[in-house]
Every structure is written in structure tokens, then in C-alpha cells.
Amino acid sequence: xxxxxxxxxxxxxxxxxxxxxxxxxxxxxxxxxxxxxxxxxxxxxxxxxxxxxxxxxxxxxxxxxxxxxxxxxxxxxxxxxxxxxxxxxxxxxxxxxxxxxxxxxxxxxxxxxxxxxxxxxxxxxxxxxxxxxxxxxxxxxxxxxxxxxxxxxxxxxxxxxxxxxxxxxxxxxxxxxxxxxxxxxxxxxxxxxxxxxxxxxxxxxxxxxxxxxxxxxxxxxxxxxxxxxxxxxxxxxxxxxxxxxxxxxxxxxxxxxxxxxxxxxxxxxxxxxxxxxxxxxxxxxxxxxxxxxxxxxxxxxxxxxxxxxxxxxxxxxxxxxxxxxxxxxxxxxxxxxxxxxxxxxxxxxxxxxxxxxxxxxxxxxxxxxxxxxxxxxxxxxxxxxxxxxxxxxxxxxxxxxxxxx
Amino acid sequence: xxxxxxxxxxxxxxxxxxxxxxxxxxxxxxxxxxxxxxxxxxxxxxxxxxxxxxxxxxxxxxxxxxxxxxxxxxxxxxxxxxxxxxxxxxxxxxxxxxxxxxxxxxxxxxxxxxxxxxxxxxxxxxxxxxxxxxxxxxxxxxxxxxxxxxxxxxxxxxxxxxxxxxxxxxxxxxxxxxxxxxxxxxxxxxxxxxxxxxxxxxxxxxxxxxxxxxxxxxxxxxxxxxxxxxxxxxxxxxxxxxxxxxxxxxxxxxxxxxxxxxxxxxxxxxxxxxxxxxxxxxxxxxxxxxxxxxxxxxxxxxxxxxxxxxxxxxxxxxxxxxxxxxxxxxxxxxxxxxxxxxxxxxxxxxxxxxxxxxxxxxxxxxxxxxxxxxxxxxxxxxxxxxxxxxxxxxxxxxxxxxxxx
Numbered sequence: 001x002x003x004x005x006x007x008x009x010x011x012x013x014x015x016x017x018x019x020x021x022x023x024x025x026x027x028x029x030x031x032x033x034x035x036x037x038x039x040x041x042x043x044x045x046x047x048x049x050x051x052x053x054x055x056x057x058x059x060x061x062x063x064x065x066x067x068x069x070x071x072x073x074x075x076x077x078x079x080x081x082x083x084x085x086x087x088x089x090x091x092x093x094x095x096x097x098x099x100x101x102x103x104x105x106x107x108x109x110x111x112x113x114x115x116x117x118x119x120x121x122x123x124x125x126x127x128x129x130x131x132x133x134x135x136x137x138x139x140x141x142x143x144x145x146x147x148x149x150x151x152x153x154x155x156x157x158x159x160x161x162x163x164x165x166x167x168x169x170x171x172x173x174x175x176x177x178x179x180x181x182x183x184x185x186x187x188x189x190x191x192x193x194x195x196x197x198x199x200x201x202x203x204x205x206x207x208x209x210x211x212x213x214x215x216x217x218x219x220x221x222x223x224x225x226x227x228x229x230x231x232x233x234x235x236x237x238x239x240x241x242x243x244x245x246x247x248x249x250x251x252x253x254x255x256x257x258x259x260x261x262x263x264x265x266x267x268x269x270x271x272x273x274x275x276x277x278x279x280x281x282x283x284x285x286x287x288x289x290x291x292x293x294x295x296x297x298x299x300x301x302x303x304x305x306x307x308x309x310x311x312x313x314x315x316x317x318x319x320x321x322x323x324x325x326x327x328x329x330x331x332x333x334x335x336x337x338x339x340x341x342x343x344x345x346x347x348x349x350x351x352x353x354x355x356x357x358x359x360x361x362x363x364x365x366x367x368x369x370x371x372x373x374x375x376x377x378x379x380x381x382x383x384x385x386x387x388x389x390x391x392x393x394x395x396x397x398x399x400x401x402x403x404x405x
Numbered sequence: 406x407x408x409x410x411x412x413x414x415x416x417x418x419x420x421x422x423x424x425x426x427x428x429x430x431x432x433x434x435x436x437x438x439x440x441x442x443x444x445x446x447x448x449x450x451x452x453x454x455x456x457x458x459x460x461x462x463x464x465x466x467x468x469x470x471x472x473x474x475x476x477x478x479x480x481x482x483x484x485x486x487x488x489x490x491x492x493x494x495x496x497x498x499x500x501x502x503x504x505x506x507x508x509x510x511x512x513x514x515x516x517x518x519x520x521x522x523x524x525x526x527x528x529x530x531x532x533x534x535x536x537x538x539x540x541x542x543x544x545x546x547x548x549x550x551x552x553x554x555x556x557x558x559x560x561x562x563x564x565x566x567x568x569x570x571x572x573x574x575x576x577x578x579x580x581x582x583x584x585x586x587x588x589x590x591x592x593x594x595x596x597x598x599x600x601x602x603x604x605x606x607x608x609x610x611x612x613x614x615x616x617x618x619x620x621x622x623x624x625x626x627x628x629x630x631x632x633x634x635x636x637x638x639x640x641x642x643x644x645x646x647x648x649x650x651x652x653x654x655x656x657x658x659x660x661x662x663x664x665x666x667x668x669x670x671x672x673x674x675x676x677x678x679x680x681x682x683x684x685x686x687x688x689x690x691x692x693x694x695x696x697x698x699x700x701x702x703x704x705x706x707x708x709x710x711x712x713x714x715x716x717x718x719x720x721x722x723x724x725x726x727x728x729x730x731x732x733x734x735x736x737x738x739x740x741x742x743x744x745x746x747x748x749x750x751x752x753x754x755x756x757x758x759x760x761x762x763x764x765x766x767x768x769x770x771x772x773x774x775x776x777x778x779x780x781x782x783x784x785x786x787x788x789x790x791x792x793x794x795x796x797x798x799x800x801x802x803x804x805x806x807x808x809x810x
Binding site: 013014043051053055058067070072073076077079092093097159160162169170171194269270271273274290291292294295296299303389392393394395396397403404 | 415418419444445448455456458459460461462463464468471472474475476477478479480481482483484497498501502564565567568569571572574575576580599674675676678679682695696697698699700701702704705706707708709793794795796797798799800801802803804806807808809
């Protein structure tokens, strides 16, 4: 049953399409006449405990559609990871406001929060339905074929590397691009979609699913640079050594910043790219070595969005409302690939997604540990959208030399 | 007169539309029946002295159009800055191949090379017409209202900051984005086009046209952060102290990389962003401080292009061929703004552009030295194209608190 007040919130890192899911919830919920209000919590669960709500029922459909097409979390987000007392606070506020259905758009941390809140509601015999809506550029949620947000971020990374590779071909050298993803390499792997012609980059791709060995890395770079007189490299920010120590913290020493979970700060600093480019310069004696850290651009850039990602993010929001309306109980909406290529939305227990992390399957990673397979390319291609631009080269029509024969 | 063999080459840093100009030259030159071949030099002037030519006459119009829509220099580029003997070598090769017209697409260095080659040709009584075609994301060519390549790069920077500002609003903190531009701040200033709503970022913009004072910078950041509980900052890579010393080299010490001109390496390293974010963290005791260096993405990203920039870059190439065909002699094509908004192409002497640098006019820079004026916004707005996306916020419909009254 869907009636009274429903609440929607957004958690974790923003994506290009998280607002599509929020608007999907708002517009679909507004269709049910028993729903009196659709509330939005500002800055995720923190907005709930602070009773910081806005009434989305008073938004025009026109403005909601424009917000849906805008990247990042319009309601605001949070990095708070609620413990049990925090979750009990959430429940108290939901009860005080008479909220019967709570939609939380987020990753595996957000689904775990929802799992605890749902449990506390059952214990307190408060009639609450908790539905998780998947979202993450990391693409690391269990059960799901892929997650809303990933396709657009993958499109950004592929578009960036397509351009970078042309740039590197025009002014040759070695280039290192560092991409988000602490545990899962999907986003870094998406750089491979940039390759159209034989010999195009990225020539080397390093994923957190494989141990990073600096000596092998340098040998790989030397081999590619000897062959092509240039080398374009995609590196995940989460690369680590055999002990699991992030390469960046081996460099940064004790001053490295850690978050509430004790994780080393990987984004918002150029340190890893600078470390790797220095290593290549010093050890391989290559002169022109450049590094970029893609940073926040890859998850928020205005105007770089996958149309299929947009549609799916919207639909997963609408579907969440329908699952709530037709009495499925607490759970998460999961995305399943059928045929070639369509998506089926199913209702899955929170426990199957909550707090777990999916990484790339071995079949997607090349045996040399520095590339992806055709299986990954086929998996990823439909996700970046139908309007992905392509880069075109001149054909080779060489003119015979006259002076230097 | 346009007859026999014509040559086109691309120099300096790639842009999103430099291929439009190259294709404009090729397709327009192919219309003249007296033209036997259109050659392209691989990697700019270095391709000339190496006799590394391709015959663009053998390219299909279909492939040329696809290349035109592709960012970066399809012929390859170079950072070589030819001296007199190098220019005499260029002339020898042009003579050997019987090339009568040489189109060079590039910035102020490229136009200076062309000036020397043209002078040597006159001395040698070799009938050569040298036409410079403007190109640079830095927008720093004299005489021109703006240069092809700038509009698309400005669109990238504005799109990036529009997204970054939403991201920063969703997960608050201080953000520093470092943008290309050693002497001219146009590209950094374009970040201001990201602002749509009152209070939107970038809140602070630091240009190389003004002395960078670290104490004032910290006071600015504190003031904005106190007011908005967040702060988004755009910084030019070329910021320097009162003596003209780049801020980055004050940090980097003797190990800093320098190019052939003795300039400090500014791009392809995250050092400046990391320096500034560390300073803010340590001196202002603000916890969440993030920095990105936009790096090569801002000049090569596939799919981020201004439609007006595309059209103008194409036309400036076509116009160069027409100026050559109708006997104007050596010179450069310059772009002049007329009405609101149209572009007039004129023929200008190489000396007026060659080796000179234009910077932002004082009227474009706010009196507080950390923002731009309305005059700059009006100047820049038509350049980023007609299809620039906009970011939309939710409207404010707050819900009354129940528990915390």
C-alpha cells in the first residue's frame, strides 16, 4: 500500500543521473491518490535526523524534469554511515512525521542503513516500508547487472581517453590518467571503449582487482613506448600491492588523510598520478610524461550523460514506487540484463546487496593483468548510451620524399 | 593565385576544433581547379623538415568531415620553436616539393615561425604565400576578438564547474580546480559561466593577470566558507607572486621540469592543486578540501564542443584559402565581433599577431581581483555555443519541524 507521506533521500557520491531516480520516485508516487505528500530529505540520512525536509509535492513537473536532467544530488547527500542509535533516531523522526514509505537512493552503505532502519521499524511494530534504489558510478552492487550512474561515468572516462589518446598521438609522450574506484575497476576499465583503431590507447589498464607491481608496470610502459613511441595508461585510484596496501599511501606516508571508515583519501588529490609519472621519468628516462587525475569531473560533469543510463535511472525510481505500492515489503530494486540489450527490474531482499561489494569478474580482465577482454567491452558498450561520439583519423596517403631518399 | 601544391600543417597544443580549420583548408582548396594537391605535414614544422607529408587530395570528403568533428590535431602537432636555420630548412623542403602556399594553423609561436619563413622566401625570391590560421584554447592572440578552440575549451570548463558546484553543494567542503593558461586568464574566467543561481560557485576566481597573494587567498576562502559553509575556487595554472614567480615553482623547488623556452611545466601534474588544498587544510583548519587539475581533458575531451566554435574554426580555414586565392599575400586571418553576435574575418599582417600575447582587459576583471565582471560574461557567453546545458535546482518548499521546535 502506498498512502500518506512518502520520503525520498539521496546518499553517497553524486552521479550524473541520481536526480532521475529521485524524480522518478516523486512523479510516480504523485500518481497514487492516497499519497498526501512526497517529502525529500536534505543531505540524506543527516537531513532525516535533523528533520530537514522539503515537500516535493509542491514542485512543478517542469522543474522536476529539469532537475532530473541535472547531475549530482539535488537534495544534497551525506557520507554519514549510521550506527544503531543513529538509525533509531531516523525511525523516531519518520514516526513523528508519519512517514510510511522510505526510498533511499544510494550504494551498498545506503542499503545497509536501510536494512537496519527496516529491522528497527519491525521491532517497534511501526508500519514502514523501506526501498533501496541502486546508484553508484563504481558499479559495485551485488545482484545488479550494472548500476545507474555507472554508464554516464563510463561515458565520461571513455570520452576523456578518446581525446587524450588523440592528444598523445599529436604530441607524443607517456600519459597516466587516474580514475575513481577503490575496490572495483569497472570505471577504469571503461577507458578501453575509447579505442577505435588498431594501436589506439589506452595501451595499459591497471585495475584494483589485480596486484600492482611497480617493476612490471615499468616494464609494461617501456614495452609499449618502444613499440609506439608513446603510451597512454589508465590507472584505478585503488591500485594496491600484494599486501593490499594502496600504492598512494606507500607514497604519502603518515600525513595521508583518512575518512570515517579509516580509508585513505584517494580522490581530490593528484598525488598518485604524480608518483607514477615521476617513477616513469626517473626510471625509464622518458622525457615527456604527463599525468591527470580525473577527480570530481568524472561523476558530475554537466552534459556528459548516457541516454540509456538516464532512462534506467528514471525507471528504477518509478519501479521502486510500484514495488512499494503493490505490497512487496522492504527490499531493493535490482537491474538484470535480458536479451541483447534490455533491462528487467526485480525486487530483491536488502540483505543480498547491503554492505557487499561486487568486483570485476575474471572473465573481464586480460591474462596480462593490464588490459580488459572482449567480454568486458561487450558488457560495457550498451551502457554508455546510443549517442557516444567516435573519433576519426585521417587515412594514410603518404607523399614520396624528394630530398631525403 | 592558388595553384599547384598547397600545404597545411597544425602546431602547438591541440583543440576541439583545430581539425575543422584543417578540413576547411583542404575542402576549400580542392574547389580551385588549378590546385593539383593539398598536402598535410605530419607533426607541424617538424614534418616539413622531415618531408613527412600526406596527400589530403586522396581523402574522401566523408572521412574529412568525420575528422573535422574529431578533437586534437589529426595531422599531429609539435612544440618545436624553429630558429632561422630551421626556417631555412623548411623553405628548402617547400621549394623541393614545389609548394606555393603554406597554411599554418596555430598560436602566436606558429605565426612567428610563418613570419620568418615568409621573409626567407622573399629573400630567396621564391614565390610562396604564407597564411596563418588562428587557434588556441588560451585565447591570447592579438587583434582577434577570440580564437578558434577557446569556445569549446571554455564550454568544457564551464560545464565542469557547473557540475563541480552541484557536487560541492551536495557534499560540502572546499574545492580547488586548476585550469590551463600561463599568461592569459580567459579559460579560467570561463568557469564563471557555470553560475546560474545566486550563491552558486565558483565563488573565487584567480587569474594570471593579477598578482596572487597567498594571505589574501586564504582570507578570501575563509570569508566565502564562513558565509556559504562551502567554497568552489577556480585557479589559473599561471598564477604568480609580485615578482612574477609562478606559485607552483615556489613549491616545487629545483626539480621542476622546464620546456625548451625555460618555462616551468604547469600541466600534467597535480602539484599546484595539492599545494593550495594543503595550505587551506593546514592554515584554515577546514577538513574536507579537494583539488582537481583539469589537465589535458579541457583541450581534448571527445564530445564537448561549442557549435559556434566549430563553425568559426571551419570558416577561418576556408577564408584563409580565399585570401590566398585572391592575392592578399602573406598574413593571418583575424576574427572580429560585429553586432550581437556575428563574426567578420579580416586579413591582417603577420607582424601584428606573431609572438605577441593578449591578456584579459581590466574591464573584464572584478576590482576584488578574485572574480570576473558582467562585461566578461557577456563577452564569453556566445562563444560556448547554443546548446550549452543548464543546471536546475529544486525550489525551496521546506517542511515544518515537529520534534525540534
